[in-house]
Amino acid sequence: MNLKTLSIFILAVLFFGLHISFAQIDSIPKKEGISMKIEQTGVEKERDFGLDLYDPLGPSKAAFFSAVIPGLGQAYNRKYWKIPLVYAALGTTLYFYIDNNNQYQAYRDAFKQRLTGQEDEFFGILTDQNLIDAQKLFRKNRDLSLLFVIGAYILNIVDANVDAHLQQFNVSENLSLKPQAEQDFLTGNLSYGLSVNFKFN
Template sequence: MNTFFYRNSLGVVVIGCILMAATLNCRAQGHNDTVTPVFLTSTDSIGKAVGKADSIEVVSTVGKEALSTAYADSVRLVDNIHRNMAAWHPDPQRALWMALVLPGAGQIYNRKYWKLPIIYGGFMGCLYAMNWNNMMYKDYSQAYLDIMDDDPNTASYNKFLHLGKKIDSSNEERYKRIFKSRKDRYRRWRDMSFFCMLGVYALSVIDAYVDAELSEFDISKDLSLRVEPAVMTVDGRKSVTNIGAASFGLNCSLRF
């Protein structure tokens, strides 16, 4: 029991000494006008913080100036490109020769790229039609030759007959006329496809030349028709005097 009381008393005394020392320390510091926390009174840390803020502001300012300069340079470059493209005009003779050598080259030279699918689509369509009609022409020509001869082993015309149909003496003449007409028809369509392809080629050449020739043609929106009253004299000149010898009318002027 005494040991327990002694230990507790000793602890109370130690705690009391610590509290007294802290009180004296606070009174000693109380004579100062202001009490500033230790982490705010360090001049070195304040200086470092201010220097860091200044450096961040300088870097931010330099970055903004560099971005603005780069943006201005890019805008100036784009404007120069647009100005050069607007001032460029194709040479009609060069466009003509390029279109003659290679279909579509004149349109590429004139920078009308959207016309290329039309031109090459026309060529591909004409080539396909010419190949198909030529194949059908050969098949019907062979069938016509086989039906005209007397050899029973040559009967390629059977592939054109419907199921269950046969050629005999009763309908042989009719099938001869059918095969002949279809042979002539596909031959005519084959030749027409070839001439259509030549027409597409000629149109591509003409388009390239005319487009280059009209590249400097004024197509501004200043198209106006002006109608105003006019007083004309006997000799045809406008006049506001001598009204008695003048005639009245309308003066039309077209600007294009």
């Protein structure tokens, strides 16, 4: 598996993880709820609408924690399963950056030795043009790997921030949002709509 294929795979995994964080909204322990008393057949029943207090600093804290220590924002959001993904992405991209940089330096040093008339480790194996081409290739791969390292780091921060935002939405099971489609029998056209339902148990 070459560098480009592996880099594309890593980005796909990161975007998939980010997509899951958008799709999955986990409930968090409630700080305070808004309750309402409903009179039903002479008996007062208290309903908890599951509305949590909004913490405006929550997303900022999660993003800051992930910026300081990658994965800490995910721990703050209680998404512990994402921490290995963060470090796998950062570790893999860092490994390829270091490896490509070492290869670049090795061919560069060999080329410098050859210019001074000394024998290098590739003497008799690679020509001068081969050394130049190898330097260009590994320098390009090194720079590309650095971009992926930065991208993985930024995605780690964005994921923590977005996750913290999503956790503050109302996730009460009594609320539902349902799409509707009805056909007009006179014209044969479909009418689309959206309904918000609140269920009283």
